[in-house]
Amino acid sequence: MSRVAEPTPPTGPASGIPGVPGAPATPAQSIYRTSRGRAKTSLFAHGEPMVWLTGGALALAIFMILGLLSLIFVQGMKTFWPAPVVQVRTHAGATMMGEVTRVDHFVPTAQNYIDGAKTGNAAAPATQPGSTEAPAPVRRRLIRTGNFELTNTHYTWVSDFEIAEETLPAWAMVVERTTWGRFYGVPEAFLVDGKVETTGAEETWKRMKGVRAELEARLDARHVLETDEIGRVNGAIEAARLALHGVELREGASSPAYAAEKTHFDDIKKRSNDEFAAITVRINDLNRDNDRYKVVMRTAAGQEARLVAAEIVRAYPANQLSFLQKVGVYLSRWWEFLWDEPREANSEGGVFPAIFGTIVMTLLMSVAVVPLGVLAALYLREYARAGLIVSMVRIAVNNLAGVPSIVFGVFGLGFFCYIIGAGIDQVLFETSLPNPTFGKGGLLWASFTLALLTLPVVIVATEEALAAVPGSMREGSYACGASKWQTIHRIVLPRALPGIMTGMILAMARGAGEVAPLMLVGAVKLAPELPIDATGPFIHPQRSFMHLGFHIFDLAFQSPNSEAAKPMVFTTTLLLIALVAALNITAIWIRTRLRRKFVNNQF
């Protein structure tokens, strides 16, 4: 707007309307006149519409990006917030308890009226059958009622007119368990070895909290036994087996050396089995000690349930929580989400294996793609003679960027898994055939496939960066007697490094968000074993892995309890975006450091 006002000549008496002498020329009139006068000649030349068009396009883009991000952010952040537990009794006589998850409005039908009338519900709002008057929409709420083992359903819709009474019971507890999903009920008694120790809601809840630390210590101990100890024993067996196989390959299966090694192996195996048995006994002891504690809960419908205290992940009296306690529940759910393994077919628990898989896969991909891409770009830009072939290679690289990612997935499956992987299996892992080791989808092949996918990005970015290095610098280097490679290595590459890093950042962002090819070459629904762990040889690039992007797909389209999975989709998406942003910010930080280093090294 200021551009319009700026060239406007100052208004004076002389520029008044000629036909009306003495009429005071208001500023508004003069601006109107001037701008109309200009518009005749130069509306487009002036550029005003283009400013609006370009600015509008930017505003629209920002609006859409912010809209999407804030939708994901708001939906993703509120998933774990504890809601109050309502108890409703319907006119039909059913009582249920749970958290309200969704509200919608619908127009009741004549059938609703008939059903309502049957239960003596005067509040049923639908019109009489035959009436022409349109019924007003009524509200209904989706209540998460849990208690799946008793009711075979997780959620129930309740219309407002069906409700006879609605309360917020003080001792309604939300219980999250390792199996069967959530439980809603009122605690009644605490049992030790089947004997009642305390009764009453408050006392029982106190006792539940009191025994928590003890239970958790045992669960932790069990976890250590199950992963570290058993992993160690497994590692020992595996090492012995490999040694035996090595002797077999070198000396043959009938040699005395093999026989000796075999005795050694059998010995280790026997010892390991004994160790396994000892560990199993310890695990069983821990389980038995934990299973002594049980909590008796009563559901809203009046059914009694005995919950094993050790299977309770989290419990809280939802209607008594203060704001700070709610924050506590919220944060502890986030903590579990970030650091725990998934449970119940991925619909509960955490996503740590998926986070880990995504990061390791992306880093491995970067390690594979950057050297290859940079070397290829160096040859294209520095060594190759410009001509038809180079142009064709460039066009091919650019076209590669437009190939659908699923095609890369198919290529990866056919080439890496079935040709290279099967070849490796033939040579190195013959003993475990027909079970494939590398001849199936895995972390390594997924990374390589994505490296191919992101290769054009790195090549193009590197070429641009190399082209931006001034020719005078190269010439100066040559003038000092440096060879071509010395010039590239000492002069060109350091200058181009920030640009190369930009290519890497773009490649990482593309790679971390890609899902379609991964479904073919190694991302799976459940693979709790991490590709890097404490059992030798510590890095397992052949293992299938979990990936956040695939996890989102799985939650959204394949979860058995899709209602509960929906908010988790948003939360997982939020996490994936945060992860990609974190990876990018790290790369940008490194780039800035490099740039500064480069600037400091100047004369």
Next chain:
Amino acid sequence: MLRSAATWMMTVVAGLSAVTAVQAEVKVDAKLPEYKAVEGVSGNIKSIGSDTMNNLMTLWAEGFKKAYPSVQVEIEGKGSATAPPALIEGTATFGPMSREMKAKEIDDFEKKFGYKPTGLGTSIDMLAIYVHKDNPIKGLTLAQIDAIFSKTRKRGGAEAITKWGQLGLTGEWADKPISLYGRNSASGTYGYFKEHVLGKGDFSDSVKEQPGSSSVVQGIASDKYGIGYSGIGYKTADVLAVALSADGKTTPVTAEPKNGYSGEYPLSRFLYLYVNAKPGAKLDPLRQEFIRYVFSKQGQEVVVKDGYLPLPADVAKENLKAIGVESK
């Protein structure tokens, strides 16, 4: 080893006459054996196959890992059609399928190994026809469903059904078009539906093919005029499972457990677990124990948890015997 679904179904019915008390609430047969962990089980389980059974396999694997923490599991479920090639290539230890293997798939397997794969009926699913929760429809016949979903109408429907009014709905529903949801062709549910409902006819072009069973249900949940098919384990509060009648003469049967067991519900089917088991040879401990777990009390409780119907004890025993595993 491979029996027809009909024979299996009869076995189930026979098994149930002994255990009659099946109420609305699904309970596992008390006579199923408890699973007890044994020594010397370790290794890697890889399952490739059915999407309907994806969660079931995952839950079994989780339960199995509790007994054997050192066992490694990987679960992949992109459709039943992916199971036979994986078993043939040796990339999978187990191939879960929501339909029986086709003759062609068995032949391919036999060509490579010289014997047939073993299919175990692990649990019972009722393929449900879902509509939106506000849909007032009372019941459908298979011929009507065929006329809705198919363009060939092998069940003899006179005309294609495209509007809810053609199914007898009145008021605002009468002139609303039916919106169709289905599965992609890799799915065993797709194959089962095509064979048992469409009489091997072709799907109509307007079926919106979904990548997973759950997305069919979600699609209908957000589309008031939608209809689609999926396993009963994917039912949510947002959809209704329509009562079905096989021939239109009998009253429509609801998708309730008791009707699934009795075989009255026309679309009951087994969910299979296929294994590469050489006849006469003993299975390795890993696979043997996993199968024993599946047919144990704990394994069948998992079936209930995932929304499907567990097997009666003697059918489970029969299955174990078929693959040469003793139930303990």
